[in-house]
Amino acid sequence: MYEVTSQIDETKKQGLTKNGYRYIAREYLMGIIHFILLLVFSLNVLWVNAWVYFIMGISYQTVNLVVLYKLSPQLLNERGKVFHEKTKTYDKVFAFLFLMLIIILPIVVGIDAQVRLPFMPFNFLMLQFLSFELCIWLMIIGIIIFLSAVWFGTWAMVENTNFTALVRVQDDKEKQICTTGPYKMVRHPGYLAEIISSIGYVLILGTWWAFIPIAGIIALFIVRTALEDRTLREELPGYKEYAKKTRYRLIPFIW
Secondary structure (H helix, E strand, O other), rough: OEEEEOOOOOOHHHOHHHHHHHHHHHHHHHHHHHHHHEEEEEHOOOOHHHHHHHHHHHHHHHHHHHHHHOOOHHHHHHHHHOOOOOOOOHHHHHHHHHHHHHHHHHHHHHHHHHHOOOOOOOOHHHHHHHOOOHHHHHHHHHHHHHHHHHHHHHHHHHHHHOOOOOOOOOOOOOOOOOHHHHHOOOOOHHHHHHHHHHHHHHHHHHOHHHHHHHHHHHHHHOOOOOOOOHHHHOOOOOHHHHHHHOOOOOOOOOO
């Protein structure tokens, strides 16, 4: 996500366009729909785990949007566009599969909560294997993991002013590879943040069943990383040299 960045300060002076407002509305709407699906399929409006995740998610989204609006409103405008003229076919497939998994995820988790431990405010589905105290600690660890991951993702967005939602080497802007901040560690820090936050999601919601759709989401990001990295090597001047300095695509010291 996406190592091409423009350093033109003028973009920071531009306000939000229709696309920017669309992106903000879409992000909030997706969070609300996800939360509603969790409650509906769990048949439990008092499910504390779901409320904790929702409040954290909305709070993060608000902070993230405010930071980006202050530092790079043009990025919000770009992310509001669904597809670009040069969007790769594999990225369109990724977007479709990712959306399907994001819809399936709260349904699976909610049903698991409703079937196994109905009518309990604290639905720790891991209780069948672990003690309640340990489940509480796992939830706390999940919160720490989630917050650390979204902070890392926001850092990547702030450093890379062209952190668009879909893969595209832009010819209409000054091209410069982002090599600062988290891009010194891995070439695709945004994807790493998504993967880490998904692990936090599992621990916060307290269900093993979430690992099934989460595993699919992680697999999608790994495949997308490989395909995007190949695209950037082929189409972005200087990216090969950058890849030699920042050796790891997604996971430090591994890949």
